[in-house]
Amino acid sequence: MAVCEVCFRHCDIEEGKFGFCKARTCKDGKVVAYNYGLISSLALDPIEKKPLRRFYPGSNIISVGSFGCNLHCPFCQNYEISWSREAELMARRAERISPEELVMIASRYKEKGNIGIAYTYNEPLIGYEFVRDCAKLVHEAGMKNVLVSNGMVELKILKEIIPYIDAMNIDLKGFTDEYYAKLLKGNRKQVMAFIEEAVKHCHVELTNLIIPDENDSEEEMRRLSGWIASLDRSIPLHISRFFPCFHMTDKDPTDVEHIYKLAEIAREQLEFVYTGNC
Numbered sequence: 001m002a003v004c005e006v007c008f009r010h011c012d013i014e015e016g017k018f019g020f021c022k023a024r025t026c027k028d029g030k031v032v033a034y035n036y037g038l039i040s041s042l043a044l045d046p047i048e049k050k051p052l053r054r055f056y057p058g059s060n061i062i063s064v065g066s067f068g069c070n071l072h073c074p075f076c077q078n079y080e081i082s083w084s085r086e087a088e089l090m091a092r093r094a095e096r097i098s099p100e101e102l103v104m105i106a107s108r109y110k111e112k113g114n115i116g117i118a119y120t121y122n123e124p125l126i127g128y129e130f131v132r133d134c135a136k137l138v139h140e141a142g143m144k145n146v147l148v149s150n151g152m153v154e155l156k157i158l159k160e161i162i163p164y165i166d167a168m169n170i171d172l173k174g175f176t177d178e179y180y181a182k183l184l185k186g187n188r189k190q191v192m193a194f195i196e197e198a199v200k201h202c203h204v205e206l207t208n209l210i211i212p213d214e215n216d217s218e219e220e221m222r223r224l225s226g227w228i229a230s231l232d233r234s235i236p237l238h239i240s241r242f243f244p245c246f247h248m249t250d251k252d253p254t255d256v257e258h259i260y261k262l263a264e265i266a267r268e269q270l271e272f273v274y275t276g277n278c
């Protein structure tokens, strides 16, 4: 039995069993990343798809995902690799790739406009050891590292990887503790602390997915954008539209006009506000 100290949950993991995220296990009395090098998806994507709008616009980036997540959002678009039963089964069958092999693939795509590697699709930091090992090699190869994260890990994990990360998109999924805790099974304060620290070290853009009747009030957007502005008015914010998915199919997609209205409110305090999925 060992305690995982990667995120606020601090799972007690028995030998051979998994933590809440299903990515970390206990081996010989120590917590290790079971998903180290396990690849669920690999694609060359435009950087704008991460989404990053103010970091090497027009470039492409090799985007890599693994399995597992330490949030359980009922509307997850990537549930097949994050926290469904399918994700667990796929992870058992997936092949492992070494950091060296992955960086070799990324280098081969330089001529197609690739600037480096984006760690994305599932939550990369529940397997931060793989991110760290790849990111070091990516820098040695003269390329960039991008992290797309829910930001819900302890600051000591952020400090271990931040020297190698050039840009991040971090989800700030809402601005009440209740929304994070009840709907997402997460911890808003941990995410806020992560964002506060990350913006001191690398380029950061934030994403807020708007779910009808859950986190979509004008007042919540005023508080969320005000808090971001208190860190730095020039942090880009992506306000994104929800579509029914996974365990949340009883709601309509977010009204496009409402997304535009929330973007207007955010622009009162922030310099760069973008709308997504509209």
Ligand code: SF4
Residues within 6 Å of the ligand: 004, 005, 006, 007, 008, 009, 010, 011, 018, 019, 020, 021, 022, 023, 024, 069, 070, 126
């Ligand atoms: S990273 Fe995973 S195993 Fe570790 S505390 Fe968080 S949910 Fe538990």
